[in-house]
Amino acid sequence: MEDLLEFFAALLECIYHIIKGIFTFLRWIMENIFNFFMVIGVLFCIVIAGSIVKFIFYSSLLVLVLLVCKYRKKIKSYLNKEDRF
Structure with missing residues (x-):
C-alpha cells in the first residue's frame, strides 16, 4: 500500500511540474x-x-490660403481705403 501511495505521489508531483512548466511557458509567451x-x-x-x-x-x-483668395478684393479695397499698404 505504501508503494502505491509513493507511486501516486510521484505521479502527482510529475503532473504538477508539467502543468507548472506549461503555465510558465504560457506566461513567457x-x-x-x-x-x-x-x-x-x-x-x-x-x-x-x-x-x-x-x-x-x-x-x-x-x-488660410483659400480664405485670402476668396476675400482678396475686399482685403485689397480695405488696405487701399485706409492707406495701410
Whole structure:
C-alpha cells in the first residue's frame, strides 16, 4: 500500500511540474506578445500623432490660403481705403 501511495505521489508531483512548466511557458509567451503589441502600439501612436499634426497644419494653411483668395478684393479695397499698404 505504501508503494502505491509513493507511486501516486510521484505521479502527482510529475503532473504538477508539467502543468507548472506549461503555465510558465504560457506566461513567457504572453509577456512577449504583450511587449510586442505595446511596442507596436506606441510606434503607431507616434506615427499617427506626427501625421495628424502635419495634416492639421497643412489643412489650416490651405484654409488660410483659400480664405485670402476668396476675400482678396475686399482685403485689397480695405488696405487701399485706409492707406495701410
